[in-house]
Amino acid sequence: DAGVTQSPTHLIKTRGQQVTLRCSPKSGHDTVSWYQQALGQGPQFIFQYYEEEERQRGNFPDRFSGHQFPNYSSELNVNALLLGDSALYLCASSLYGGRSNEKLFFGSGTQLSVL
Amino acid sequence: GDSVTQMEGPVTLSEEAFLTINCTYTATGYPSLFWYVQYPGEGLQLLLKATKADDKGSNKGFEATYRKETTSFHLEKGSVQVSDSAVYFCALSDPNAGNQFYFGTGTSLTVIP
Numbered sequence: 001d002a003g004v005t006q007s008p009t010h011l012i013k014t015r016g017q018q019v020t021l022r023c024s025p026k027s028g029h030d031t032v033s034w035y036q037q038a039l040g041q042g043p044q045f046i047f048q049y050y051e052e053e054e055r056q057r058g059n060f061p062d063r064f065s066g067h068q069f070p071n072y073s074s075e076l077n078v079n080a081l082l083l084g085d086s087a088l089y090l091c092a093s094s095l096y097g098g099r100s101n102e103k104l105f106f107g108s109g110t111q112l113s114v115l
Numbered sequence: 116g117d118s119v120t121q122m123e124g125p126v127t128l129s130e131e132a133f134l135t136i137n138c139t140y141t142a143t144g145y146p147s148l149f150w151y152v153q154y155p156g157e158g159l160q161l162l163l164k165a166t167k168a169d170d171k172g173s174n175k176g177f178e179a180t181y182r183k184e185t186t187s188f189h190l191e192k193g194s195v196q197v198s199d200s201a202v203y204f205c206a207l208s209d210p211n212a213g214n215q216f217y218f219g220t221g222t223s224l225t226v227i228p
Binding site: 004033040041043044045048055058090092103104105107108109 | 119151156157158159160161204206213215216217218219220221
């Protein structure tokens, strides 16, 4: 049973470019959340998707957007990249609703470097 | 707003030493509390959790007790091993915030033989 898979594992972009990161949730999960983990920091919540809609959003600008597909996989898009967007981007999957939201399973992340 | 504060690292211990990593939290509701562990090059893995006051979470020799009166969830292990070397994150999930997770900044632990 595959866990949460993310691609690519590493990415290098330049300022102003756009990037798309991808995530496939753990089998049986229907909710995907994205987190940004800067070097030496804890993960910061970006947003959560369920039933192809953004359900919650953290304190991130509109440059960060996402999408969820009917098969529950998800994409994170970041436009107009800034140097400060360099971080490890983590995808987490879970089952939606109530306490079941607590069981977060994380992927290994995509390391984004903006030059 | 909700937040988690955990002990600054890095922490270096000898094998078989006692480990404590402090964690305190602020939440508007009655959160669930977690410890996650991150090994090099990997994502976060759930280590243990507690969902209500006075609950004790435990796993792989690690323990943490949900203390509402002190808003704390300190992680302890009686005898650490080299394989415990990793970064440990304290986190909370607040039902008043749609079960959004808030993480501490992480504490790096290195265990030397």
